[in-house]
Structure formats: structure tokens, C-alpha cells
Amino acid sequence: MTATATETQRSVRTVGLARVFGEGDAAVEALKGIDLEIASGELVVVLGPSGSGKTTLCNIIGGIDQASGGTVEVAGEDISTKDPGRLSDFRRDHVGFIFQFFNLIPTLTARENVEVIIEMTGRGSKERVPSLLDAVGLGDRMDNFPAQLSGGQQQRVAVARALATDPDILFADEPTGALDLPTGRQILGLLQDLNAQGRTVIIVTHNASVAQIANRVLTLVDGRIESDETNANPAAAADVTW
Ligand SMILES: Nc1ncnc2c1ncn2[C@@H]1O[C@H](COP(=O)(O)OP(=O)(O)OP(=O)(O)O)[C@@H](O)[C@H]1O
Numbered sequence: 001m002t003a004t005a006t007e008t009q010r011s012v013r014t015v016g017l018a019r020v021f022g023e024g025d026a027a028v029e030a031l032k033g034i035d036l037e038i039a040s041g042e043l044v045v046v047l048g049p050s051g052s053g054k055t056t057l058c059n060i061i062g063g064i065d066q067a068s069g070g071t072v073e074v075a076g077e078d079i080s081t082k083d084p085g086r087l088s089d090f091r092r093d094h095v096g097f098i099f100q101f102f103n104l105i106p107t108l109t110a111r112e113n114v115e116v117i118i119e120m121t122g123r124g125s126k127e128r129v130p131s132l133l134d135a136v137g138l139g140d141r142m143d144n145f146p147a148q149l150s151g152g153q154q155q156r157v158a159v160a161r162a163l164a165t166d167p168d169i170l171f172a173d174e175p176t177g178a179l180d181l182p183t184g185r186q187i188l189g190l191l192q193d194l195n196a197q198g199r200t201v202i203i204v205t206h207n208a209s210v211a212q213i214a215n216r217v218l219t220l221v222d223g224r225i226e227s228d229e230t231n232a233n234p235a236a237a238a239d240v241t242w
């Protein structure tokens with residue numbers, strides 16, 4: 001298949017994306033028909049109150065969860081119909097995740113936390129791990145265990161880990177939620193730098209201040225997109241305050 005220019009530049013496309021959790025009286029409609037296109041290289045911040053569907057949307061686009069209805073195309077692949085095995089292949093090949101509470105393995109050093117992803121996925125090379133950790137400012141802390149690192153340093157390890165497989169899209173779900181302001185700014189700065197290098201970055205947060213660094217801000221309310229705004233002059237992460 002020959003991809004058109006638009007197709008190659010498009011990173012995400014959802015049509016009528018719906019997600020229902022549970023059944024019958026207990027059913028929760030977390031997403032109620034999301035139509036969305038994200039171009040390659042965008043830095044998107046997804047805002048919205050607690051329970052509005054932000055995490056659900058990212059988990060489906062990132063192949064962690066699956067839609068109940070509608071279609072989801074990421075990096076040119078339709079992931080709405082993939083079985084769990086092929087979805088896992090898709091994640092390995094295309095996406096990286098960063099979470100609020102870092103999710104590092106406590107018994108492994110910073111370096112081993114990154115290496116284990118390379119071993120598990122068979123993507124990336126272990127030789128690159130020191131330079132990945134160096135790039136997030138942890139060149140001298142590679143042999144420390146998570147408990148020996150500050151929250152911000154642990155989140156940097158998580159960023160390096162997410163980059164180990166060289167993903168097309170980086171998802172960060174409340175990446176600053178457990179961090180103080182200066183440390184949160186540093187992590188946002190890191191995500192902004194990665195975006196400037198051409199990677200698509202999607203940041204989920206309920207912190208409206210974080211939206212200042214985005215070139216596009218999506219606001220979800222009750223499972224629907226309430227607004228979709230572009231920001232011609234994103235702020236530098238260092239200038240954001242909350
Ligand atoms: N596994 C699940 N089972 C049942 N309901 C769920 C599940 N996951 C999410 N939900 C429901 O779906 C809705 C959207 O949840 P989601 O986690 O996407 O919200 P969010 O915008 O990320 O909220 P927060 O800011 O609190 O993280 C909520 O009503 C939530 O209770």
C-alpha cells in the first residue's frame with residue numbers, strides 16, 4: 001500500500017471511539033464517541049476532571065485497553081481489531097508509557113530497569129542504556145536502586161525506560177502528579193525536548209497549568225471532547241507554575 005502524505009504524517013485517528021466498563025445497571029460509559037486526529041510530532045495535553053475518560057482514552061490509543069466501539073488507528077495500523085498478542089506486538093513496536101508513580105522495579109537498579117524492557121521486547125540495544133540515562137541527567141546514578149533516588153530521578157528513569165524501544169508515541173499519564181513544582185517542571189522540560197526531537201507526545205493531566213507547554217490542548221468532559229485548541233506559542237516548561 002502506498003501511503004499518502006497525510007497518512008504518513010498522521011499518528012492517531014479515532015472515529016466514534018467508545019468504551020463501556022461493566023454491564024447492565026453497573027455499566028459506565030467512559031468514552032462516548034471520540035473523533036480525533038493527532039499528527040506526528042504534536043505535543044498534546046489532555047485535560048479534564050477526574051473520571052472524564054483521560055486515562056481510558058490514552059490506554060486505548062496506546063494499546064493497553066481496547067475500545068467497545070468505533071475505530072482506532074495508530075501509526076497507520078488499525079488496532080481496534082487486534083487480538084491481545086498482536087496488541088502486545090503493537091505496543092512493543094510503537095509506544096512508550098510514563099506513569100504517575102513511576103512503576104519501576106524496586107529490586108533492579110536504574111540501568112537494569114531500562115535494560116529489562118529491552119530484554120523483554122527484543123527492541124533497542126543495551127549498549128544505548130547508559131546514553132539514555134545520561135540524556136535524562138542520570139549518568140552518575142545508573143547503579144542506584146529506585147529507593148536511593150528522588151521522585152524526580154525515578155521519573156527520569158521511567159522516561160529513559162519509555163524511550164528504550166524508540167517509540168513513535170510517548171504517553172505520560174499524570175507524569176508530574178507525584179512531584180513538586182521544580183521537579184515536575186524538569187520532567188515536563190524533558191518531554192518537551194523529546195517532542196522537539198520529533199516524537200509525538202501525549203500528556204494526560206488534570207493540572208490545567210501543564211497545558212501551557214502543549215501545542216494542542218484537548219479537554220475531555222464526561223467521556224466527550226469538550227474543546228480542542230491549538231496553542232501557537234507554547235510556554236517553556238521552566239516558565240510554567242502551579
Ligand atoms: N476498569 C474499570 N472498570 C470500571 N470503570 C472504570 C474502569 N476504568 C475506568 N472506569 C470508569 O471510567 C470513567 C473514566 O475513567 P478514567 O480513569 O479514564 O478517568 P480520568 O479522566 O483518567 O480520571 P483521573 O483524573 O481521576 O485519573 C470513570 O467513571 C471510571 O470510574
Ligand SMILES: [Mg+2]
Nearest residue numbers: 054055056173
Ligand atoms: Mg486518569
